[in-house]
Amino acid sequence: MSQNELLALLPLILVVGLAMAVVIIDIVLPDRDDLISAIASGGLIVTLIVIAVCGPLPGGVGLLPREGVQLFVDSSGSGVIVRDQLTAFLDLTFVVIALLSLLFAVDYLKPRGLPMAEFTATLLFAISGAMVLGSGRDLLILFLGLELLVLPGYMLAGYAKRDGLSTEGAIKYFLLGSFSSAIFLFGLALVLGFTGSTRVAAIADVLAGVAAGNAPLSLGLAMGLALLTTGVAFKIAAVPFHYWTPDAYQGSPTPVTGYLSVGPKIAAFALILRLFVDALAPLKADWLPFVIVLAATTMTLGNLVAVTQDNIKRMLAYSSIAHTGYMLVGLAAYAGAAAGSPAEAQGLEALLFYGAIYSFMNLGAFACVAALQRRPGVTSQIASFAGLGRRAPLLGVAMTLFMLSLTGIPPTAGFFAKALVIIAAVNTGGWVAFLAVLMMLNAAAAAFYYLRVVVYMYMREAPDGARPVSIGNFTRAGLIVSAALTVVIGVVPPVTTAVIDMAREAARALL
Amino acid sequence: MDLTGLPLLTGVIFTPLIGALLIAFVPREREALTRWLALGTALVTFAISLLLLPGFDPAATGFQYVETADWIPAFGIQYKLGLDGISLVLVVLTTTLSWISILASFGPIKSRLKEFMISFLILEVGMIGVFLALDLFLFYIFWEVVLVPMYLIIGIWGGANRIYATLKFVLYTLIGSLLMLVAILAAAFSFQAATGSWAGAFDFEQLRGFGFDPTLQFLAFGAFFLAFAIKVPMFPFHTWLPDAHVEAPTAGSVILAGVLLKLGGYGFIRFCLPLFPQAAHEWAPLIIVLSLIAIIYGAIVAMVQPDLKKLVAYSSVSHMGFVTLGIFIFQPQGMQGAILQMVNHGIITGALFLCVGVIYERTHDRTIAKMGGLAAPTPVYAAIFGFFMLASLGLPGLGGFVGEFLVFLGTFDYSPIAAAIASIVVILGAAYLMWMYQRVVFGELSDFLKGLGHHLTDVTPQELVTLTPLIALTLAFGVAPGLILDLIQMPVGEVLARVGGPLTGAAP
Amino acid sequence: MPFFTEAPAEAVATTGSSLDQLLVIALLALPLAGFGLTALVGRRLGARAWIIAVPAIIVVWLAALYLIYQTLIVGAFGDAGMHFRLYEWIPAGDFHVDVNFAVDALTAVMLIVVTTVGMLVHVYSIGYMAHDPGRWRFFAYLNFFMFSMLLLVLADNFLLLFVAWELVGLSSYLLIGFWYRRRSAALAAKKAFIVNRVGDLGFGLGIMAIWTTVGSLDFGEVFTRLPGQLESGAIQPWMMIGICLLLFAGAMGKSAQFPLHVWLPDAMEGPTPVSALIHAATMVNAGVYLVARANPLFAQAPEALFIVAAVGIFTCILAASIALTQKDIKRVLAYSTLSQLGYMFAALGVGAFVPAIFHLVTHGFFKGLLFLGSGSVIHAVHDEQDMDRMGGLWRRIGITHATMLVGSLAIVGIPPLAGFFSKDEILGESFKLGFVWVWAIGIVVALMTAFYMFRLMGKTFYGPSNVDPHTEPRIHESPRSMTVPLILLAVPSALIGLALGLPPENGTIHHWLEPVFRPLDEALHHGAADYQILGIDGFLLGASVAVAAVGMIVAWRLFGFFRLGPRPALVSSVTGRLRGPYVFSLRKWYFDELNDLLFVRIGGVVARGLWWFDVHVIDGAVNGVASLTQGTGRGLRLVQTGRVQNYALGIAAGLLVVAVGYLIVAR
């Protein structure tokens, strides 16, 4: 194994190693939650640095060559695992997600007597699955990555095993998730059967021939596409495959909900990038209509139902559905653009940027809920936020910030995310431009429920006997990090540009 | 003193932000310090805005004090500021009303003072930024920055039904502005597609010379129109305004009426017309009709309002109708009148809200029916209120008249019938304002007010300090409107040259 | 060297000397300063609140006398008068309006009335308002009115005139509503302002029309260029007529011509000196002044003049018919003012502009006198205005009675008092210029005038006393500050006709005003027919004197005269027999009721209807969208049943749809 190949695998190895280390430490030194948290956070920070050092990142940053490294290259010159700028970008996102989820979980799990080590290990395994998804260029690898991602997810959802809601959410998530995995797998099988390869590059070559030949799509391929579409639509929680989301989100322990709302979602988008954009790109004209319809229904239904929610976790669940819709607009912008046009890259760039921004602002929002619920017994009703601006100023400001960013009000990061998606959509034109308009109308409707939280925090008085909220140190650190990211990416131009550049280069790496 | 080298525009925009940051570090208990720090910041900002005047050349074309820096070069987004006469007068209006509003909230704002002052100063940042931004993206950002502090100001320090009002305000405004964002991006993209580069794609000075495709113009104009029409607000997008005004605290109402509504009018002049001239001609007849409706309708509905603030709010709908009317007849007098009207409406209506605030401070009520006979116990107040009432109904010699008349004049040039319809408002305006004044100030002291006893005091020196500058300005702009007209002559000419006025077509 | 040498409108006009300019500015600055100072410090002056205001106006009067002398007697400014510019007021591209002033013969004649009556009313008010705690306000307002009124007559362009036009309206508003605690006063003030605004609306549109056609608002330019444009065919005759009628609309408002006359009687809610100054002698004449000033335009629009004549003479008889039956002394005088203003407009309409201005001057004096006299009466009987509760006062308040008698005779038109000359010229010229119908109605009104004036005199001064027994013993003549102005006004009321009106139709005032009205005379081709005292003119003159005498005598018989007692029984039998007309007149032709119905009731319904529309339809739509969104959201929630099977079914169904979709769209 060459040095470059080793470097390419290093981040994944680190995360998996860290997970195992946590398991071992827990056996050797049981019940040392703080130690575990510290080691895990430290390890993740190291991983972040390693990813940055390995690269490749825009501007030639990183030890690895700009064009990336392929591993297990076959005769056609395409690898099974790849570390290019897209991988680096996604890995950064995933590790940040893991780190933040970890920080937010510590102060929540402890008062409930939930073991930290198991949580940490499970989370890290899930993240490693996500990282596999981000780097796989082989159907089998992608399938393994997906399972590695979702199986720990089921466990995390049911993590509070004595809590009826948690287990109920978990079983719903598990049953439906497995169902969709089976559907996805069948689609995968059909595609690999009818293209004759598991390699993404090879499949793309075959399909390019199909697309160029103007021959009708074979029944097998069409069914394969249908099954794959359904499978990934479930994973990203697109309407009408979203049913599991509200229940699973509501039931899970809040930090887990935070993780579920971003980790599997972004990872599933990574899967989409590797599968649909990489392998199925030649057929994009065929799947574009479905993306458009899914995007439209997803954001609209997500927002409409979120408007009516009184439970903040359910509200954020529907909101996350809506955000899936927005990200799908980016995908549609890619798919709607002529092959090779700059609009293609624009769409993916927007999707990636949106995903990254969405991860920490949404995690931040859940973290605020978690921080509020640090003391067991605090419900997830929006009313429990009443007067929070006064009871816990930091929490109030941070939550306001996340809500504004989720709404897309400048100069927060969330605004730039939306703006990029719209640029891409308008760029592509046609029905996708219509999606941009629909997206903005949705954003306006969404403002209602996001701002409602602000209303409760600042414009309503706390109920009598409301106790002051104390925020743990880990949570505080995590909140500051995510809030700072939300603000800094918005208002510090070089940072904005840098993140956009990363997304752009990542998108280009794919095309 | 040579000021040309200093980034004055950046200074005037971000001075309030510095003040807000400083206030953030003031302990909550130090209320006096917070107050004076906020006022000081606003006054410094005001002073900086005045520093712009000596170096400004009214005869020069284009923008002055231009500052440019790359922001997001990938999309050609710049931090680009600059001002012409139109922005200049509106910036000075903003800085003036800001310190007055801050001073006016010394008494009324009793809870969460620190947050209030911070919100208010950030609001000022956004407002000034909107008037100075020459990059469409930057403009949009400032446009939205205005939204959040105002949302908080109404929502936290507002009246009983404040949450409904503030959500309505925000959602309404957002629907417009988000679509405008789509239009901005579409315009920029269309520029990029034509030139093959993002450089300058958001640069107003580049875009205004770029002839957009007619369909895009039509749609983009529609989106901009919606955003600005909601802000102005034009009939039938006006219903958020009475609610917002009624619930907002006094200072919020002052700024809302004084500056926020002007953002829409400014947007029309600065962006809609030069960017989409063809579409402007296509849309103009509709807008003129809506303006005429707003003028008359606002006045009639104002007549029967039971609440002082609602009355003034509907009068704003009517008065702002002149602004849109004056803009969309594409005629020099009309547009100059519209700008003058914006400034004067800002001053006069702002002052009227201050006057209502004075009553409210003493009575905690704004119901006209409960008032009466204020002239006897509070003569100075009655005189000042009367002064602004007269200014608002367009008494010649005071600020409101010249702008209104110029709009009428321009409209008459385009369509005498339209002018005749619009000018019915001089009767209606006199009717609702004088009726209100009669019920509040004349007559015997009402039982409700009698019950207040010695609490019913005349204006305090502090209130006088807030009102006197506005009296002076109202008089000055009535007697010497040239102070403003000389500044806006050149930019109005430029806008009209781009839009290709006057409006032609089958006007009666 | 003059201070302001900006180019005058016409080459022939002069800018005047710096002294002249200074005086013109002083005419405006002094009352304005008086207003400002009195408003600021007046409250502390107590009883001496007049100490700033009255001297200021006396100085103004003196300055005005000098200017009048220069203009009319010396002729220092030539025919075109003196014009100068103070500064550029509105610089809006092509549209620029200056603050510029002119003093010509017409202005000078107006100045005579305005400053003289104004000065006397100021002096009179010292006594009249001595016991009112708000007197400082009163003097401040009065000074402000003088400023506005002087600006009105001095303005040299339409827009500045319009400014003054509105400002006098404002002063009128403030002074009518002076006793603001009285609801009726506040209502009357508001009504006056709003009704005036109806006229101002027309005036304003007229100004716009002038600018869009001429491109200027300066009197000089408009009056030379607009007729030229008409001649060259650049504008159509109907446009000229339109402009004139719009201007006339303004005049109708300010001068209270039908149907905008309704505000003037109510304006009597103000203190009596105000009624004398504003609502009799000066402000209400502004309309006449406007039409006279715009005579070069009206000269080109005979159709417009016809309407002026018709409106004028109709107002004339309408008001006179109402004055016949009113019980409030000031209301009788108010309707009388309306009626006399109607005469003036009738004169303008028939083309007799000089007689109109002549009547304006004489009316200014004698009506001012009558109002001040009525004020003195009211003062004497302790604020009683109902003539049924007066009577027999002629012995108790001799000076008041004597001066009012002079005024009455003057208005009735008994030679050689002032009214005789001016009214006779109006009637005579109407007849001779072919407006026989105007003359005929005018003669009837002359009869009515004589009747109602001596009805007023009889009820007030003669016959038995009906004064409240409590106040009866305390009736006293007014202080000297009030009686001296009365006497000073009685002199011109008696003599000014002789001074200015002889020989008839060619008197001094004709010589003064001839240059101003030259364009009119040229356009209407008035021949300078010889005055035939023994021919048609003598007949007309005799007729008007005769009807006046008849009216007077009838009134004497019914209501008494000096020792001649009244006959209440006869009065009631007459009113009983003419019940319908009597009530119709007493209720003022039901105009107030009509306005109440149209504007208060129907207008209120419309306004409330629109408000309902606003709240329920427009805002309802806004809220409807919001509820629709929420409702849809609530509906969609139902999908979320919580049961895994349902979810799975949904997913399977979705899969089916997607599969079928792929089959359909796939190539």
Place this chain on the structure above:
Amino acid sequence: MSQSLDAYLILASLLFAIGTFGFLARRNAIAMLMSIELMLNAVNLAIVAFGAYVPALAGHGALIALFVMAVAAAEATVGLAIVIAIYRNKRTPLVDEYASMRE
């Protein structure tokens, strides 16, 4: 493509459909889990068939099927753990009684 591959595929599809039907029709969590296993086996059948009939995949099919089996086993493990956990809480394996969370 030969006739027999189609036959395998049709068989696989049928199995998959039966599994799906089972998943939709059964209320018992364990039975649903088994249905999923059935679906996965259907996929395996298809994969193995592809491996046998598609030249390019020769030899790969069985390998992939092996992976799928491993994953299925992992899935079943996790699934059973969750079922046990919820059985402890709710005292029933019937999923339609797990509806505390709903709109």
